[in-house]
Amino acid sequence: GNLGFVQDSMVTAHGKGNRAVNIILGDGAVLKNYGGMSAVYGTMNAHITMLPGSKITAPDVTDRAKSSTKPPKNETGPAGAVWLQGAEFIMNDGAEIRNMVGRAIYADGGKVTIGGTISNITADSDMGNGLKGIALHSRNSSDVTITGTIENITPSLSNSNIIYSEYSSFVLGATGLIQSC
Secondary structure (H helix, E strand, C coil): CCCCCCCCEEEEECCECCECEEEEECCCCEEECCCCCEEEEEECCEEEEECCCCEEECCCCCCCCCCCCCCCCCCCCCCCCEEEEECEEEECCCCEEEEEECCCEEEECCEEEECCEEEEEECCCCCCCCCEEEEEEEECCCEEEECCEEEEEECCCCCCEEEEEECCEEEECCCCEEECC
16 A cells, blocks of 8 residues: 555655746765655756765665555556656766666656666556656656666566657757666
């Protein structure tokens, strides 16, 4: 039932058109073993930044699950370690999302810049939108740029992919690297 973990996110920022909200994970900051929907969640006019030396990880969580007790049952499921709905996410070189089951980034609109490392992510079919984009799922006019590294991503054996982009902009920059997936 995922009762030992927060259900929405560990850190949430709800920005508004006239009010920006900033979340900064500084050097040495670690969001560990999140449950529920995400580790960090931002909506419109929220700005989430992972500085070098910050980490999001969930090595002790071995399975993600959709709700089985609250209506509507089995509907959405977890989003990703970082969940955006029109927000901005900047992952600097030296920041990491690693060692977890589920999805690294779920961008439902907004801007994503991945300069750090996403590694050792294993797919889970209970994620929202299934197995579409284990490292990154972007949709609804998301603007994504990757200049960092995505590596060691383990998809399931059926109908999954590492990066999924639907109605979005996606750029793999000159220093961007996707390997061992």
